[in-house]
Amino acid sequence: MNQSLLKSLSLASALTLGLGLSAVSQAETVNAVTDPSFVPFEMMDKDSGEMIGFDMDILREVADRAGFDINLRTMDFNGIIPAVQTGNADLAIAGITITDEREKIVDFSDPYYDSGLRILVSAGDDSVKELSDLEGKRIGTKIGSTSYDYLQKHLGDKAEIKPYPGSADMYLALMGGSVDAVFYDAPNVGYFAKTKGEGRAQVVGPLYEGQQYGIAFTSGSKWVEPANKALAAMKKDGTYADIYKKWFGEMPDSQ
Template identity: 75%
Template structure:
């Protein structure tokens, strides 16, 4: 069979295109998370695997976008620097989208609406708002937007103590080292209904409405595929199924 030069060039380009697609589909990306942000990410003690809302989201995104995951864990305060320097490709850990962070990393489209909330001991009726924290000791997490919010709104009027892990700040509250915890609402709410049930309670309003995004290296070629995967998940109901599994129906029904 004879082919014209034009046909041969087209076939060659087509073959290169297929090879490129196959390469992209089999590429393995380093993904990092913080293992203490339950129920978004936590270590399953039986399997030794990371599980949670974020883990279900990123696994589904990876399958649709066409990459494999090499999962790594680290303290939250090291995550943004790790992506910024290119030591990891992607991060997902209930990370709030902020203008400051967006200067050094890229964010996906928002995938979760959140905010900040207070947690106090179950028998404490003296704290109902941020204003009541003056003169108190407040536990939060290093590198978090809740830490930034406390510094901006309380300054030196309260003793703000940042901890490396979520469990550390909750134990500080229950152990009497802190009068309150101020942190991301879903994590605080989850603790109050699980390990802290009967011992701690959420109080006050939801502060500083926030949105979580998947973090990628600045200029990453994966931003668009990740966004397309998230959009498709919301369109076909997969996102709602994952949300319902961990938090109940997104509509509250």
Template identity: 70%
Template sequence: MKRQLKAVSLASCIGLGLGVYGLAAAQDQTLDVATDPSFVPFEMMDQETGEMTGFDMDIIKEISERAGFDYNLRTMDFNGIIPAVQTGNIDIAIAGITITDERSKIVDFSDPYYDSGLKLLVNADDDSIQAVEDLEGKKVGTKIGSTSYDYLEENLGDSADITPYPGSSDMYMALLGGSVDAVFYDAPNVGYFSQTKGEGRVKTVGPLYEGQQYGLALVKGSEWLESVNEALAAMKEDGTYDEIHAKWFGSSSSDE
């Protein structure tokens, strides 16, 4: 009888050990995560540490811990992020990516994690531009591959000189230097610049265009989609999301 109990106990220990090992193995995966290094305050390079920081960086760190994966962070121009996910060179991307029907055909999106839109930015002493319609005959800067560029092309076409820039800092410097009359881009990024480096020199004008939502982009059919969505839901439920939001935007998401 004792011999039989020992056998059962040994079998139980082996089974438990394999179960724990299996769980650890399932969580011991390293994914390639892409971001755009110039979309402040969502993602930006900390000049002192040389590491990426920002709202999105805190979000992906929290998601990875809850979903059970490690990750290698890779930076690239925004225009190359969706193609990189589409081809499987990147597992997940987080870079203030607007969820669109067109993009959803080639990548899977997580549930939305940020509500946004598009906004105009002009020089502080310019009162001639108050809406997108006022851009006719003028030079406007935006970002390559962005929904703001698509919007300008669809609504202005050849009636304005539309210049797409590879990075948001490039288009802001173009505005300050007089190369363009206005910048049209994602509202949180435009607003952040107007209150920091552009304070006193630029201003936001007009309404918020195209209510948009950001999502994480994953490879089509990704096994991680459900885990990412569960992590996001849990973060919003327990208040972690609001804490991260307040850290970067000065208020909880519910205050907006």
């Protein structure tokens, strides 16, 4: 093989390698937002300073498969949908329930988690069996959440509905006696009852308003379809089940 041909092949190889490296290094960065207080979906690891949780594992796996990098910020839940709606964030993941109202202003991925709403009261409190028992009581919930909307619709002025900026605030209020009950997303309520609230709080009553969580994107986002393909692949190859088991135990058939 002559020197001229070797040089041409070497140049072609270098160009191919360079283009490949360029494609890898130019992966698009997507601005994501989450709520740092919705355990075990998203929470701050005090040791590493990194956000961890079920949603964080889901998001990182989706990003890896869909081909984008993540620039993650945290904010109160009530500011998350507006941030995506206005384009101040490209996507949000924070146990966000897919609703008709929200779908008018943002695009959602396919559902990735089935949920609902539950009541939490102090341990030993047998006065509350269902939602109607909360009439005349003080109820803690989160600002901007579907649980707040549900309480307004079904109890209205029959109870004192007290919205809090974070889930930790409303649980603290319950433990301190500032509210008589908390009404919020079932997995978060259950997680608190089994961890920090063990022996001090109990979940009561049925599951209200079956819900599904989705990743919220700005309207018309090009990342919705890649995210949906990633989620489908994760469920098919067992990755989703592994992440679910890590945070919640064995996955029920409904997920």
